[in-house]
Amino acid sequence: MEDFKRALKLQIIEALSLQGMQPEEIDDDAPLFGDGLGLDSIDSLEMIVLLERNYGIKIEDPREGRRVFESIQVMADYIQANRKK
Amino acid sequence: MDLAAIMPASYSVNMLSPVYIRSARAICAQDTFGNNDLPGELTEATGNSLHYLHPDYSKYFTIMQLRRMSRVTRTGLVAAIESLADAGIKKPEAIITGTGKGSIYDTEKFIQNILEFHEGTLNPTPFIQSTYNSLNGLIGLQYGASCYNTTYVHRGFSLELALTDAMMLLQEGEIEQALVGCFEEISPEHYIIKQKLGAWKKEPVSCRELIASKTTGSIAGEGTFFFVVQKNKAGALAKLSGLRMLFEPTVAAVLDELTSLLKEHHLRREDIDLVILGYNGDVRHNHYYDAVLAASDTSTCIQCFKPACGEFDTAVGFAVWMAAWAAQRQQVFPSLTIRPAMKGPIKNIIIYNHYQAKDHVLYLLQQTED
Amino acid sequence: MRSVYVTGMGIISALGIGVTENRSALLAMQSGISHSSHLNSLLKDKLPAAEIKEDTATLHNLLRYPGQLFPNRLVSMAALAMEEALGETAYQPGMGKMGFINATSVGGMADVEDHYTELVDPSKSEAAINLLGDTLDCGHCTEELARHFHLARFIGTVSTACSSSANALMYGARLIRNGVLDGAICGGADTLTRFTLNGFNSLKNIDRNPCKPFDANRNGLNLGEGAAYLVLESEEMMYASGRKPLAVFSGFCNYNEAFHPTSPSPEGEGAYRAMKGAIEIAQLKTSDISYINAHGTATINNDIAEAIAMKKLFGENMPAFSSTKCYTGHTLAAAGAIEAIFSVFNIRHNELYPVLNFETPMPEIKLLPLTAVKEHTSIEHVLSNSFGFGGNNASLLFSKYA
Structure with a gap:
């Protein structure tokens, strides 16, 4: 799981063009949106693309996306439970 | 119907009050950004293109900011930041830009994504950034500047439409200063599109020999130019006294407009100290510049600018930057001289440029009066 | 001027x-x-x-x-x-x-x-x-x-x-x-x-x-x-x-709210300031406005932000409003001009066009758009809103030629 979370962080860094950010800088349990990493609605849409391309998970409603992207931990658990590839 | 009887006699058009250029910044292929100057030796084009010499963006932006910034929004925002800093302005009162192509890389990327992923779930960022006013939005966000904000996208008139807008805003009296800029980039794909339209030279050409070239086409370029314009002259580099746009005019019409511009400002042709011409080495369109050159007084200094920045929709931004500094420093860039000056101070400057012989513009810039 | x-x-x-x-x-x-x-x-x-x-x-x-x-x-x-x-x-x-x-x-x-x-x-x-x-x-x-x-x-x-x-x-x-x-x-x-x-x-x-x-x-x-x-x-x-006046283009305002690249601020600050600015240029009062052709794209963010802005500006004297995007779709760069023409229709013919497909009022705010055609009603001043990416808000005001 630790390796998976690190891989996921690298994917997020790439998908969101967070050039220069290291996976260690993203806390597993910190909120990705708002006061944590500071992501917003556009990032949420970018991560929906990431989930579909990398894991075959389709999310149609952006509001559902925001629940899944609460933190790296929540996201990793969700992907493990729902991944199609 | 006697129109003269209906139109009020006192009514006069085309009379926007002059504005002052408080600061000017340029980012292009040459090292113009660091010292706001042009080094003696021009950087050569590669493959008939002059590409950006990029500033170090990391010192301006955080990772979180950079994630939303495409190539040309970075140059744009950095040029805007330094222009405002030079002018000592914490928040612009209006943000107005002009661009022919906007963020062309993002437009291309989104077109490619649509094809590659068969209109499936697509990354929204290139779509958002392809919007022509995305840089304007980012500048507004950077400064928390809730104000007038607009973008003109008309090839060789883009910067002039933006400057005209700023001149009107200052005349309307609501604001004291405005941030005005233009930006452009060239991508490999867009180079090909333009190549098929005959825009570029088929043979490799050195920048130094561009103007003397005897073939069709020019060399591609890109550039970002930002200015703070203001109502009063305090600390200004130069005064922007007049601006004219002509669409597909004859040579005679260009010369008439030049005459009327000078007359309006009570200037004779021998009063013009510097003429900056948009020569781009394309033999099809040189005759316009030749005519303005021939109409200039023999004592007037004649310069060009496209050997430095290449040809693109808003290349004239380079000439405006150059003219503002010429008025301020009382110096011209020797590497861009076509005919040296025979006389003293640089008080009155004419810029004449056209884009693809369609969009013609004339500027009158003047030394700020004491 | x-x-x-x-x-x-x-x-x-x-x-x-x-x-x-x-x-x-x-x-x-x-x-x-x-x-x-x-x-x-x-x-x-x-x-x-x-x-x-x-x-x-x-x-x-x-x-x-x-x-x-x-x-x-x-x-x-x-x-x-x-x-x-x-x-x-x-x-x-x-x-x-x-x-x-x-x-x-x-x-x-x-x-x-x-x-x-x-x-x-x-x-x-x-x-x-x-x-x-x-x-x-x-x-x-x-x-x-x-x-x-x-x-x-x-x-x-x-x-x-x-x-x-x-x-x-x-x-x-x-x-x-x-x-x-x-x-x-x-x-x-x-x-x-x-x-x-x-x-x-x-x-x-x-x-x-x-x-x-x-x-x-x-x-x-x-x-x-x-x-x-x-x-x-x-x-x-x-x-x-020798052309005849169809309406007076009496007010306008461009106001960028500098909030987010694509989303309006939840309080609709940009929409509020754009509408207010247009009314001020025309030297009118909010109570002079007969109708608002809203931006009304029907996106989740726009409509509530725009409604909050209208409520803030007009208070209890809310003029009739609707959106015509449910007829023409969102025509992007053409929308402002298309809706300006519809505003001139409103003024010239003293009639208003309702929203379509409306069923349930927004729970956050008490504002009901027009849901039926209104004819033979005196329309003097019409506001037309157009809001875009980058926080770019524009509001236009058209008035009857007296």
């Missing part, structure tokens, strides 16, 4: 070609939103849109004088609207300086995107395709029209996403008020494209059903296509041209 009058209008949208067809559809509450047939997109059966019924060749052939106009969809649409706006008037130099301010968000993309791969392939070079490369520029359509309609004295193109033609109208009006021009034809045009359909779909704000402006269960916008131009003239030029 000089007054600015609307003396001509021309429009093409999914509701039809010309002002008469458009007004009839609005009065009959007939929407132009359905499934598109000309658009070359895999999404066209999934995502409804408001497409102009005619194909490009038909549109081009409908022109009275096609002349040398480039026969792509954008230019053909725009030229049809322009022919109607100009009518029989030939502007003579003695009448004053006439300008042309156009707006578009993606230029000739509709025709370019189908040939893009070939356009950027250096090994391929077919003259007809190569020429399309020039149409990607937003200025291309403007220059085609300027040349064809002899409007070359002062031309320009605006692109501020969904508020583009509202800003074009504002620029034209200000050029007249400042004495740079005596008249200006202003408006905008955008076609449906795969580019924009996929773009808005990537933002997940396209409704799979006809849109529901200001409804609690709204779920996004539908795209549309169209072109619209208004002839603006100073009083002096109006006398010289």
Whole structure:
């Protein structure tokens, strides 16, 4: 799981063009949106693309996306439970 | 119907009050950004293109900011930041830009994504950034500047439409200063599109020999130019006294407009100290510049600018930057001289440029009066 | 400052070609939103849109004088609207300086995107395709029209996403008020494209059903296509041209709220300030406003932010409001001009057009849009809102010619 979370962080860094950010800088349990990493609605849409391309998970409603992207931990658990590839 | 009887006699058009250029910044292929100057030796084009010499963006932006910034929004925002800093302005009162192509890389990327992923779930960022006013939005966000904000996208008139807008805003009296800029980039794909339209030279050409070239086409370029314009002259580099746009005019019409511009400002042709011409080495369109050159007084200094920045929709931004500094420093860039000056101070400057012989513009810039 | 009058209008949208067809559809509450047939997109059966019924060749052939106009969809649409706006008037130099301010968000993309791969392939070079490369520029359509309609004295193109033609109208009006021009034809045009359909779909704000402006269960916008131009003239030029005033273009405001690249602020600060600014320029009071043609895209964020802004500005004296995007779809850069023309309809005919598909009021705020056609009602001053990406808010105000 630790390796998976690190891989996921690298994917997020790439998908969101967070050039220069290291996976260690993203806390597993910190909120990705708002006061944590500071992501917003556009990032949420970018991560929906990431989930579909990398894991075959389709999310149609952006509001559902925001629940899944609460933190790296929540996201990793969700992907493990729902991944199609 | 006697129109003269209906139109009020006192009514006069085309009379926007002059504005002052408080600061000017340029980012292009040459090292113009660091010292706001042009080094003696021009950087050569590669493959008939002059590409950006990029500033170090990391010192301006955080990772979180950079994630939303495409190539040309970075140059744009950095040029805007330094222009405002030079002018000592914490928040612009209006943000107005002009661009022919906007963020062309993002437009291309989104077109490619649509094809590659068969209109499936697509990354929204290139779509958002392809919007022509995305840089304007980012500048507004950077400064928390809730104000007038607009973008003109008309090839060789883009910067002039933006400057005209700023001149009107200052005349309307609501604001004291405005941030005005233009930006452009060239991508490999867009180079090909333009190549098929005959825009570029088929043979490799050195920048130094561009103007003397005897073939069709020019060399591609890109550039970002930002200015703070203001109502009063305090600390200004130069005064922007007049601006004219002509669409597909004859040579005679260009010369008439030049005459009327000078007359309006009570200037004779021998009063013009510097003429900056948009020569781009394309033999099809040189005759316009030749005519303005021939109409200039023999004592007037004649310069060009496209050997430095290449040809693109808003290349004239380079000439405006150059003219503002010429008025301020009382110096011209020797590497861009076509005919040296025979006389003293640089008080009155004419810029004449056209884009693809369609969009013609004339500027009158003047030394700020004491 | 000089007054600015609307003396001509021309429009093409999914509701039809010309002002008469458009007004009839609005009065009959007939929407132009359905499934598109000309658009070359895999999404066209999934995502409804408001497409102009005619194909490009038909549109081009409908022109009275096609002349040398480039026969792509954008230019053909725009030229049809322009022919109607100009009518029989030939502007003579003695009448004053006439300008042309156009707006578009993606230029000739509709025709370019189908040939893009070939356009950027250096090994391929077919003259007809190569020429399309020039149409990607937003200025291309403007220059085609300027040349064809002899409007070359002062031309320009605006692109501020969904508020583009509202800003074009504002620029034209200000050029007249400042004495740079005596008249200006202003408006905008955008076609449906795969580019924009996929773009808005990537933002997940396209409704799979006809849109529901200001409804609690709204779920996004539908795209549309169209072109619209208004002839603006100073009083002096109006006398010289002999055209009649249809309305006064009495106020306008552009206000960027600097909140987020694509989302409005939840309090609708930009919308509030834009509407307030337009009313102030016209030297009117909020109680003078008879009706608001809202931006009302039916996206989740826009409608609530816009409603909050209206409530804040008008308080208990809320004028009637609705959105006409449920008829024309969101025509992007053309929307501001199309809705400006609808505002002039409101004033000229003393009638208002309701929203369609409305069922449930938004729970957050007590504001009900107009849901039935209102006729024989006195309409004096109409606000028209257009808000775009980058926080770009524009509000226009049209008034009855006294």
